[in-house]
Amino acid sequence: MTDTKKPKDEKPCRVCDSFKTWRRHEAKTHDPKTQKSGSTAAGLGALASMASATSAASSTTTLVDDCPPDSQVLGRATWTFLHTMAAYYPEKADTKQQDMMRSLLGSFSHFYPCGRCASHLREEMVRHPPTVDTRHALSQWMCRTHNKVNVLLGKSEFDCARVDERWRDGPSDGRCSWAQDIEY
Structure with missing residues (x-):
């Protein structure tokens, strides 16, 4: 899982690439210029596949809910988790909790x-x-680590002073509060 090099004949890694990159690869794979000549039906099938892939790649970069995640979908879900x-x-984590988190x-x-x-x-x-000694320390480490990834990806950094607001408490204006909508 940790090898970043792929053999030439291996499919692209969906979770390593964005959907847009993957669709471009799929469009190239179905390019009739790279297909061997065969029957007219096979040629038309390849052309239809290419047109479909090209159309999908140019018209959208959004994954359908039942598709495997790309790097962006997986990344957002991972960081949320x-x-x-x-x-x-x-x-204040005890020694066992600290060991388990490190593990x-x-x-x-x-x-x-x-x-x-x-x-x-x-x-x-x-x-x-x-x-991993406290909730605050782990949250800050996670935020700093995420910000380093954001910088590598050309994204803006998150204000680590706001981790509790973003990931635990919600904004003070109450727009994320759902407790008021629950009937007991």
Whole structure:
């Protein structure tokens, strides 16, 4: 899972690439210029496949709900999970909880489906080991780590002073409060 190199004949890694990149690859795969000559029906089928893939690639970059995730979908879901987990981590973790969190993050960095992402996380954890003694410390470590990824991707950094607002409490204006809508 952690190898970032693919053999030439291997399919693209959906969780390593964006949907747009994957669709471009699929369109090239179905390019009639690269297909061997065959029957007219086969040629028309290849042309239809190419037109469909090209149309889909140019008209949308949104995944359908039942498609496997691309790197962007997986990344958002992963960061949502990691930040939320940190936000609900114990205020003061005992030794066993700290060991379990280190183990989870260490294992996670070996099994994350995007090999280059997993490798980057392992390297980052060597340079800056996770701080797991308190909820606040883990949330801040997670935010700083996420911001390093954001910088690598050309995205803006998140204000780490707002992690509780974003991942635990919600904004003070109450727009994310659902407790008022629950009937007991």
